Every structure is written in C-alpha cells, then in structure tokens.
Amino acid sequence: MRALVVRGVAATPRVEDVDLAGPGPGEVRVAIRAAGVCHSDxxxxxxxxxxxxxxxxxxxxxxVVTEVGPAVSRVVPGAHVVLNWAPPCRRCWFCGHGEPWLCERTGSPAAARGRASTGEPLHVTLGLGALAEQVVVSEHAVIPVPAELPFDAAALLGCAVLTGVGAVRRTASVTAGDSVAVIGLGGVGLSAVAAARAAGAEPVLAVDVSPAKADLAMAAGATDFLLADDALSRSVRSRTGGRGVDHALECVGRSATIRAAWRATRRGGQVVVVGMGAKDDIVGLSALEIFHSARTLRSSVYGSSDPDRDLPELARAVLDGRLDLTPLITHRTGLDDAAAAFTRMARGEGARTVVTP
Known part of the structure; x- marks a missing residue:
C-alpha cells in the first residue's frame, strides 16, 4: 500500500510504498476512505x-473494515468505522474511575507497524498511521458508525470534533448564558465554537491571529471574531461587562496563548488548555496571581470523552442536522498532495484538510 511518511524533524512528508502485515488476533484491517490532517500530525x-x-x-x-483477524467480535467486514487513537483498556485505575481518556495502557505515540519498501520498520502516529490507504489496528481502535454518514464527516469526528465538542461539553461543562472565548480556530477550535453556541453560550468569542478565519468562525456560530493581539483581553472584557469570559478554551498549545486565555478569563472562571504543546514551553503564573484571580487552569485530553459512548451520539447529530461540520473542511486533496496541508497548517491557513486516499 501507500502511506504518507516523514523521516525526521522538519523533513518534508512524502508518499512511500509500505508493506503492511495482515491482522492478527483481535485486529482488523481498514481501508481508509477519508483522513483529516490534524495539528498533532x-x-x-x-x-x-x-x-x-x-x-x-x-x-x-x-x-471500511476489509478483513478481521481471529477472535474479533466488535466488527465484521464491510462495517463503516471511525478510528480511535486512544482506545481505553477498561481495566486500569483511570478507566475504572470514569476517566477512560486518561487510560494508562493507551498505545504509545508512535508504535511500530509495517515496513518501508527498503525493509526498515516504520512507526505509526498515535498507534494508527492513518494518512495511508490502509491500517491494521486493534478492534478496540475502531468505532462503528452508520453507513449513511459521509466519510469526510466521520473522519473529523475521530479527533477534531470529539476533542473540541468534548472540551466544551465534558471538560468545561458550558451551559446556556455562559460567556466563552475560543483561541485558535483550526478544526478543534471551530468545533469548540460550534459546541459552545449549541450549548446556548452568549457571547461566543472566536480568536485567531489570522483575519481570514473570521468568516469560518461566524459560520461555526461565533457571535464575535477577535484578533489575537496585545489588546485581546481589553476586547474580551469590553464584550463581557468588564469581567472577562466564564470559560476560555486555548486550542493552540503555546504558553503565550495560554497566558492570553488566562488574562481574558474573569475572576473565578476557568481556562481549559485543549492544544498539545511542547514540553519545554513553560507557562509562568505568579503565586499571588493564582490566588487572587481564583481561576481554574486545567487541560482537556481528547475532550474528556469516552469515544465509544460519545462518538456515536455525534454521528447521529450530524445525520440529524444538529451538528454541521461544513465550516471545518476548507481543503480536500488526494494522498499525493497531502504534504501541502502541513504547509498550510504551519501558516495558519484554513481549518481541516481532508485527504481521500
């Protein structure tokens, strides 16, 4: 098969021929029909x-599932599925305490799977390596969805939508009348905007460094679009009675934007870090500031969601028209041109690119 492979830091991803072994016990082979390019990639x-x-x-x-290995009971060939990059084990302490998104046995960030045409072993992103024509994964890493659900929408449910919607619903517990700011308007951020609006939040302030994101933000349901500049906290407070928002969701993963979210939040409000950042990018907050502001700073891993429970509900919402994912998809491409999506993402252009192998 063919897959998009990167061979080092800052190297250009390229399509390569890959040898992929068939499914073993408890595993399934899936023919990829649509894949989103995420900031984590x-x-x-x-x-x-x-x-x-x-x-x-x-x-x-x-x-679509094309082959199943021995002892598979979750799906059969022909089933339409969404991939789950963090399948919980259902046996560890975190799973037993209702936090499957923190499962301690979730696969490594880049497990080994398959070989390049040269014979060298390949690793796969988050246990999947889904920018490819096929994947072989554990049966617990696939979630069945209705066959009538379009593949492009189904793909986005597996990360961007589950993460953004979950951050609003499950982590932040946004309710009607709450004020919300979402910083960073990629696929996850736009999903959070849509979820906040659906929850009845008012206002919903969408924030990005690119003015070109304004139309996408308003289409997703934002009440206001704000530029992420030095005047951001004043702009937010001018729209929230001088206080700041009840909830600020940071969907970038940088210390500077986490600090911006902190300054835009009212006393007693909460800052939710949704974006994944670098381990050496340190967020500085003084002890007095933490005490005086009474704000809560927390993260949202995979939207604090249980994919087996939450993803089918999101699929129904798409089919019922309650969840419109159209604003999230700004580019479509084949596998051969998928590398360009990383360039666009690095420049902050568009939202999601959907790749159809």
Missing amino acids: LSMVDGTVSPTYPLVLGHEAAG
Missing part, C-alpha cells in the same frame, strides 16, 4: 513532540 513533523522516525502520519480517519 504537524507536531510530529516540526519537532514539538519527539516520535520515532520514520513515521507514518495521520490519526484522524474513517473507512
């Missing part, structure tokens, strides 16, 4: 995180 390329190379990129995808 870019983090694997630009060195924000440190995976093992060479690496097959991609972890947000949907497709």
